[in-house]
Amino acid sequence: MLPTGLYPESPPWRTHALEVPHGHVLHVEEGGNPEGICAVVLHGGPGSGSSPLLRRFFDPARYRVISIDQRGAGRSQPRGATAHNRTADLLDDLHRVREQLGVPRWLVVGGSWGATLALAHAAFEPQAVAALLLRAVFLPNAEEIGAFFQDSAGRAPAAWARFASVAPAGERGDMLGFLARGLQQVPADGDAALPRQLALAWWRWEQSLARGADAATSEPPTAEPDRNTLDALVDRYRVQSHYLLHRCWLDSPPLLDRLAALPRVPTLLLHSRDDRICPPRCAQAVQDRMAHSQLQWVDGAGHDPAHPAMASAMVAALDGYARHGHFGNAPAP
Structure with missing residues (x-):
């Protein structure tokens, strides 16, 4: 590992251009170990696109990492398009990616909007989610x-x-x-x-x-x-x-009211107390609705996923999950 605590950057070993309805084409990358623990990375934004940084939280020897540029984002086409681009479309796209890549269940990792989408995905398809690692969760109210x-x-x-x-x-x-x-x-x-x-x-x-x-x-x-x-x-x-x-499109019913449908799988929220984009009350509100989840405060990181404190917390959580099948306190189901 590098002195920063992140794993070295490595290119994906397979890339897909996945056609989905209404003319969108998703850019999907697979990295790490093809035989490793399957994890999907959900980027923030919405609209930001994936980044090589998000793969560097994962041990490439232990994880098969699937990165998806959501509709209109990153290298998906058409970039910046808003037509036929709603949360329901993204949830359908996640189902299609799993089917295309032959993934029955995956660890879902997301930050900011990606953490929000991870919660919506877990409520939409609870059988598809093995665990949740949520950084700087955002409540879209x-x-x-x-x-x-x-x-x-x-x-x-x-x-x-x-x-x-x-x-x-x-x-x-x-x-x-x-x-x-x-x-x-x-x-x-x-x-x-x-x-x-x-x-x-x-x-x-x-x-x-x-x-x-x-x-x-x-x-x-x-x-x-x-x-x-x-x-x-x-x-x-x-x-x-x-x-x-x-x-x-997550306010009727509100996202918090949907959390009762989430599977009781290992769930860890990482949040900085000085996050001024997604305030700490967001993470606390989610944790209050998910008794089986854990909330770990990370001091000084703001909303920056590359901050050494947040990067170290992400790497430690993923290393622990790879070893034990959970994030620390609760046994794996």
Whole structure:
């Protein structure tokens, strides 16, 4: 293992372009040991796409790691598409991936929106889930979504003022709606200046919160995205705003009310107490509804999956599961 505690980066040994209904094509990768414990990695966002970092939490000698770029995200096509792209479609896609790859059950690992999708998947297909490892779980309700875009908690007032300045004064009370409308625009003349401006403002705001209270400053990050990265961010935030406007289609009934249907499998939640994007109350609310789950606090990591404290916690949890079939306190079922 590297000094960071992560396993070395390794290329996937098989890649799939999986056609699913309504013209979407999913990019799916398999890495690690083909005979190992099967795990699926659900990325955040929505719309972010998978990252090699997410595979580096897994011991490649013990795990078969399946990474899926969700509809409209990453290298799935068409990138940034919102048509026929809802949570129900993603749940159907997970079923198709399992069937295509011959996986009866898998360990489901997700962070942020990926943790939310993991819970929805476990309620939708409980027989498919062997265990759940959830990092920085997100609750897609009006309160949490509104708090992010309006900074009602006053987490970074100077940074939010910069973020809000991208909108006319009369529209700053509905930043999500304003951003969603602008990101959905496809100018007839090909001028993408406004969507890029909006994506950059959103990215700067998100970065100011993601680094944690100790590392956060009122200044934006110095490494700005280049043109290609910015165009990818436009597509990412187009999908994300589409989901958040509809509270990810997980509010009727609310996600918390669906947790009673989850299987009683080993379940571990990892959450940083200074996460300012997905506040700690989200993890506590989920754990309160799942008596069989464990909640482990990780200090100082913010919302950053690569923070050494969070990376170490993820690696330790997955190493422990590979050895024992559970995450520490409860015996494997």
